[in-house]
Amino acid sequence: MMRTAGIIAVAIASAAFGAATTGWAVHTGRGTGLSPAVLSNTGYDGPAAVPLGDLAGGAVPRGPIEMKNPLGSGPGVIAEGKKMFNAMNCSGCHGYTGGGGMGPPLNDGYWRYGGAPAQVYKSIFEGRPQGMPAWGVALPPEEIWQLTAFVESLGGSVKPGQAYDSRLGDDHEGSTSKAGSPILEGQ
Amino acid sequence: MPHGTFNPAPRKSSGDWTSQAGDFANSRYSELSDINEKNVDQLKVAWTFSDGALYGHEGAPLVQGDTMYVVSPFPNRSYALDLTKPGAPIKWMYSPNPSPMAIGKACCDAVLRGWAIGDGKLVYSLLDAHVVAVDLKTGKEVWRTEMADVSKGVTMTSSAFIADGKVFVGNSGGELGVSGWAAALDLATGKELWRAYSVGDDEHTLIGDRYKPFYPHLKGEDLGLKTWPKGMAQHGAGAVWGFFSYDPETNLIFYGTSNPGPRVPVQRPGDNLFSSAVFARDADTGEAVWAYQFTPHDQWDYDGVNEMMLLDLPINGKMRKTIVHFDRNTYAYVLDRETGEVLKADNFAYQNWSTGFDYETGRPIVDPAMEPKPEKTLDRICPPDIGQKDWEPPAYSPQTGLVYLGAFNICMKLTNHKVSYIAGTPYDGMEMERFSVDGPDGDWGQFIAWDPIEGHAAWRIPEKFMVMSGALATAGHLVFYGTSDGWFRAVDARNGKVLWQQKLSSGIIGQPMTYRGPDGVQYIAIASGVGGAAGVQAGRDGYPPRGSTLYVFSLNGKQVEGTHSSAAHPEGEAPQQGAPGSRG
Numbered sequence: 001m002m003r004t005a006g007i008i009a010v011a012i013a014s015a016a017f018g019a020a021t022t023g024w025a026v027h028t029g030r031g032t033g034l035s036p037a038v039l040s041n042t043g044y045d046g047p048a049a050v051p052l053g054d055l056a057g058g059a060v061p062r063g064p065i066e067m068k069n070p071l072g073s074g075p076g077v078i079a080e081g082k083k084m085f086n087a088m089n090c091s092g093c094h095g096y097t098g099g100g101g102m103g104p105p106l107n108d109g110y111w112r113y114g115g116a117p118a119q120v121y122k123s124i125f126e127g128r129p130q131g132m133p134a135w136g137v138a139l140p141p142e143e144i145w146q147l148t149a150f151v152e153s154l155g156g157s158v159k160p161g162q163a164y165d166s167r168l169g170d171d172h173e174g175s176t177s178k179a180g181s182p183i184l185e186g187q
Numbered sequence: 188m189p190h191g192t193f194n195p196a197p198r199k200s201s202g203d204w205t206s207q208a209g210d211f212a213n214s215r216y217s218e219l220s221d222i223n224e225k226n227v228d229q230l231k232v233a234w235t236f237s238d239g240a241l242y243g244h245e246g247a248p249l250v251q252g253d254t255m256y257v258v259s260p261f262p263n264r265s266y267a268l269d270l271t272k273p274g275a276p277i278k279w280m281y282s283p284n285p286s287p288m289a290i291g292k293a294c295c296d297a298v299l300r301g302w303a304i305g306d307g308k309l310v311y312s313l314l315d316a317h318v319v320a321v322d323l324k325t326g327k328e329v330w331r332t333e334m335a336d337v338s339k340g341v342t343m344t345s346s347a348f349i350a351d352g353k354v355f356v357g358n359s360g361g362e363l364g365v366s367g368w369a370a371a372l373d374l375a376t377g378k379e380l381w382r383a384y385s386v387g388d389d390e391h392t393l394i395g396d397r398y399k400p401f402y403p404h405l406k407g408e409d410l411g412l413k414t415w416p417k418g419m420a421q422h423g424a425g426a427v428w429g430f431f432s433y434d435p436e437t438n439l440i441f442y443g444t445s446n447p448g449p450r451v452p453v454q455r456p457g458d459n460l461f462s463s464a465v466f467a468r469d470a471d472t473g474e475a476v477w478a479y480q481f482t483p484h485d486q487w488d489y490d491g492v493n494e495m496m497l498l499d500l501p502i503n504g505k506m507r508k509t510i511v512h513f514d515r516n517t518y519a520y521v522l523d524r525e526t527g528e529v530l531k532a533d534n535f536a537y538q539n540w541s542t543g544f545d546y547e548t549g550r551p552i553v554d555p556a557m558e559p560k561p562e563k564t565l566d567r568i569c570p571p572d573i574g575q576k577d578w579e580p581p582a583y584s585p586q587t588g589l590v591y592l593g594a595f596n597i598c599m600k601l602t603n604h605k606v607s608y609i610a611g612t613p614y615d616g617m618e619m620e621r622f623s624v625d626g627p628d629g630d631w632g633q634f635i636a637w638d639p640i641e642g643h644a645a646w647r648i649p650e651k652f653m654v655m656s657g658a659l660a661t662a663g664h665l666v667f668y669g670t671s672d673g674w675f676r677a678v679d680a681r682n683g684k685v686l687w688q689q690k691l692s693s694g695i696i697g698q699p700m701t702y703r704g705p706d707g708v709q710y711i712a713i714a715s716g717v718g719g720a721a722g723v724q725a726g727r728d729g730y731p732p733r734g735s736t737l738y739v740f741s742l743n744g745k746q747v748e749g750t751h752s753s754a755a756h757p758e759g760e761a762p763q764q765g766a767p768g769s770r771g
Contacts, residue, residue, distance in 0.1 A: 086604060087607065088609065088612070089606060089607070089609055089612035089613050089614070089615070090612075091604075091618075092362070092606070092612060092613025092614075092615040092616075093291065093612065093613055096618045102291055102292070102293065102294055102295075102613070103291055128291075129287050129288065130287045130288065130290040130291050131287075131288050131289065131290050131291015131292045131293075132291055133611055133612060
């Protein structure tokens with residue numbers, strides 16, 4: 001029981017040779033078999049509390065959806081995120097510069113699930129149904145925030161305070177390139 | 188000089204088209220000649236059909252009797268269209284509801300390269316690694332077989348192939364470090380009869396007593412394991428995503444295998460058998476009879492999946508039973524299909540990775556300057572990963588003795604990055620930019636008529652965009668093909684003169700076919716719906732948006748007459764017997 005999350009993390013870490021694998025230690029939450037990464041995000045305050053859809057009853061979602069990346073967006077964080085982006089094979093699906101491929105582009109300001117930091121974090125953490133793996137069990141929050149910072153640096157970032165407006169299509173020029181049109185990165 | 192021939196089995200009626208290639212030999216040749224070089228300029232749209240799925244449309248519709256069968260790319264819905272009625276209305280639609288997860292696991296668009304008909308069933312693979320059989324009459328599912336776990340990166344995009352009461356299928360996922368395999372299922376029940384892995388020990392590759400390859404380096408125990416560094420074979424790919432062919436005389440099936448995984452070669456020193464290779468296997472047992480590797484230790488993702496055409500050709504004055512194969516690595520091979528010996532290996536387009544072919548060893552000679560090293564950019568390797576010809580199948584005309592193929596004219600800039608295996612993610616590592624062989628304004632495509640006996644092109648048509656459609660040859664001295672920017676062309680099979688063309692709504696990466704309808708009229712059909720690997724051109728001006736339309740053409744657009752709608756009659760008034768338009 002206790003070891004599940006740890007084993008997954010170790011398996012991935014040992015596979016990720018040649019990449020930055022420091023900070024891989026993932027501890028399991030007491031008695032749950034889940035890592036703090038999972039636990040902290042199933043609580044009400046973490047990004048998991050951010051709704052994926054609009055709020056029933058027409059309320060405007062506020063709060064966690066507007067949270068900033070706790071690691072900021074400095075060059076050091078982005079560089080770490082870039083290393084992770086390649087080490088975790090994100091680049092294989094989204095392209096080395098985020099231009100899209102098997103997965104949608106991440107650099108074009110058009111988001112299926114939102115482009116504000118908390119929304120991007122959630123996509124990485126939870127995975128998405130059309131083939132986006134969930135990384136929340138394998139990666140600690142710090143590394144997901146690094147990945148988030150890198151994704152935000154690719155050109156399509158949405159400011160935390162605009163998370164809601166952008167979901168209504170009101171803040172970005174937008175593009176339709178994600179409407180089922182992956183640009184082939186590899187075959 | 189006599190031409191080659193081929194066995195047209197199992198074709199019985201020249202009017203039907205019941206498999207992707209029209210026959211076991213992969214000829215894509217039709218005896219129909221009502222539409223011919225004299226009247227093809229009168230070709231017009233008879234009717235169209237849209238399946239509404241906006242992924243690449245790579246399959247050919249099939250026709251048996253009075254019905255056409257079409258399967259969409261993901262979500263892999265199938266449709267039966269009634270050819271006895273004007274506009275070919277839908278008889279039934281079947282929705283298999285494959286897992287949406289499969290979309291993001293498909294390396295190169297959520298495509299399907301075809302489907303098959305046999306024993307009253309329509310059989311095809313689903314993107315989420317299942318195979319289904321649907322009753323031709325009712326559209327009800329007869330069986331469904333799970334082949335693999337899509338969450339591990341296994342998808343299925345190639346066409347099911349039916350021969351001798353069995354369904355042959357293979358997997359995709361060569362970019363995600365899957366284990367590649369081909370499998371045979373019982374056509375009646377969907378039960379798996381055998382599965383042969385491309386990489387692994389002899390037990391998994393079904394290599395035993397009957398295995399007699401031509402070349403010494405392909406002989407030995409467990410080569411599918413020993414030609415890999417320790418621990419690397421299990422994610423070594425060799426996926427099976429191209430077409431099958433079948434020789435009823437010897438009961439052998441033939442198919443190619445994909446690139447090795449990962450795509451970064453320094454991580455897997457060795458020949459990496461049996462990736463980028465061809466297998467000849469017993470159709471009943473799956474036992475390997477011979478194998479040949481086109482690109483040993485494939486360093487550029489060339490794969491070996493392109494089709495094997497079973498032609499009988501006079502080579503050096505002697506009739507030989509051959510396989511004609513245009514590899515992504517740009518060699519046009521003629522192999523002896525009984526032994527796997529290379530009879531000919533000629534370049535059908537421009538390449539710069541190989542300086543020649545060694546007939547003694549059966550191996551291409553590699554230019555060391557073109558071998559990629561991690562984090563060192565190579566500015567111009569030709570062809571790129573997808574080859575100078577990808578999976579798009581050629582056609583053979585016994586009238587001219589020529590093979591007609593859609594091809595490319597491209598190169599890549601390549602930087603390799605070492606990768607680690609994480610299940611369900613790309614095991615890839617190739618960062619690429621593709622461009623024309625001829626510079627920024629150069630053409631990306633071409634259509635080639637190839638003389639397989641002489642080993643050179645009879646003629647070529649340069650094309651601005653990649654030709655990623657299949658070809659169709661007919662007894663009307665015609666060859667049909669489409670371009671990825673949407674031109675559908677009919678050319679004179681003898682000299683390549685364009686006799687007719689029409690621009691369709693989206694780009695063409697499907698396979699043209701022809702049939703005689705229940706009304707006795709010859710039709711030509713092609714899907715328009717760009718995607719797949721043609722997407723590497725997405726940044727070029729003139730690359731079309733996606734589409735989902737099947738076009739069916741006939742002379743002057745003639746189609747079945749009459750109306751099939753009872754609503755044409757005013758309410759309350761009894762339809763009159765024999766009134767005009769009541770025939771349908």
